[in-house]
Amino acid sequence: MTKLPEHRDETLGGYIVHGVPFPVETDPDALAFLKRMAPLQIEYPYQVTYLHSYGQDSPWFAGAANKHLLATQDPQSGYTYGTPRGHDMFSGAETRWIDITDRPAKVHAFTVCHFGSEEFLPETPFVLALIEFEDVNTLFLTRLMGVDPLAATLDWIGMPVAPRFLRNSKLKPTDVYFIPAKC
């Protein structure tokens, strides 16, 4: 039998209270009683709009908006970053851009998020995956589509995948996602 929930989901929020209980007279007994008072808690909304710059990584997002998956590469060693870095971690040299849109790729690791951070809760369950590319030294974090999140299996690791791009770019790393590659 399915286990039924025993708790109601709770959220913040409620009524605005006018008038807080407090002794009418502040005699010593009344003031001493204040030590037994339950704490007052107030809500404090906090919203900020940041102007975030992708800096030297910006071309990657322009590439994804135009259906190209870019990576960066140390010009001397050829060490290649699936998630771009502006400078190589070994030589310190500035990296160059390369196009890996058509590179063979496969799932390196994955999970199915049944819960998540508040921003992503409406999208659960979703599949997060780290992708490895042929002749690329580091991985790329992405969403994996085209698999059943309720039928997760370790067999997904090693599965060939291919990139797909949003038609309308949001200029986020999720402009690209991956699906099982057609054999």
Added chain:
Amino acid sequence: MRPVYAVSGGVSKFAKARPDKTFQAIIKEAYDYAVTDLGLDFATFTRLVDGSVASYFSDHFARQLMAGIMAHDYLGLCPKPSHRVEGGGATGGICLQEAWKAIASGTMDICLAYGFETMSHVETWKGNEFIALASDISWDYPVGGFYSGYYAMMVTRHMKEFGTTVEQMASVSVKNHMNAYYNPYAQKRNRYTIADVRAAPMVAWPMTRLDICVMSDGAAATILASEEGLKRLEKAGAKVARPLVRMTGLGRGTDAMRLSDRPHLDYETFLRDYATEQEKASNETKAYYKKLWDHGTRYPGVHSFRAGRTAGNMAYKHAGVHDPLKEIDFVELHDAYTSSEIQTYEDMGLCRYGEGGPFAASGKAFMPGIDYGLKLPEKPECPVNPSGGLIACGHPVGATGLMQAVFAIWQLQSTIGKHFGDPTLQVKDAKRGAIHSHAGTGTYVSVSILEREG
């Protein structure tokens, strides 16, 4: 460097929410306990202490910048020197080590290291969002920023490469919750079975809610002293427990913030730069690792924490530990996830890479004399998280590493019975303990060794 002694500690009750007090007053609970346990009063100790180091992770949770000085002020420590450290989940461990530096360098003779977090000020899923901001906000967070998801990816790789099972992970949860049953400071004191762990709501496949620690409000404080500091404390009437507890080994390591950037090193590099002293000395272990590499294992990839291995190796060298499983009597390690406890067994050299799963279910990391309801094939050898760890005690981030230090001090003073009101979790004749504090996806890790003198 001068010898540094850990003389006292205190922990507030960890709870889902502590709206009854502000963060300063919660810290004072832990501070007062540590001071009282020394046999001193607030005014006397406050006069003697030379300064403090503050530990808290997120300015977002408290929505308060410079919270450290507000706590230092509330404790009556102004104008003595103080600073705040921040290093994600390892903040508490780093704080302890910064206090050690203050004493070892001669800057201070008596130093307070305290930490807190008040995570209940936002709802759980907003809290998860705050924590996920400790991942690259250009590349990782927007894809579905969720730390449980990041750790679940690591463990699917660990399972695929090494055959680790969800039941082995669940045995960690059973152990730590059962240990916490005897720890009055713990947030969750429940007896679970492996079936319970697996039947709990799935959070990030394959990890359920009982594979994952909870958010908490809480604080912890420790007091460190030099030999000169000990004299000052005792001259003022302090009853410092004998034998003394000394911090003998410190190590720290780091790794790339983005999991995707972690290198995949070859066998020779692993052996040269990361193998433990014991692994390097064993031809059988070298052959074992060669076989793993021949089958495609690379290091650290996303299945292992080279920051943890680096910190462990550094601390062992400092303390003169050659065989951690045999030479350390207990470990309090950062089990934010059952999977990360298994990964950390391997990083800290309690077993070899790839053998963390069987080690978890073997019984070697369990406490003797406790009925866990499990069939354990081997006897306890080095109890891990005898306190219940983060999974059961809770994880008020800035306090956690210091909570581990306090429990380690009490273990080495043989005073668990006194502080817990129950001696069940006292590791018999504990002489040397290790505490392990871990941040991010393994980005900062600290390991500290504490030893009972004599």
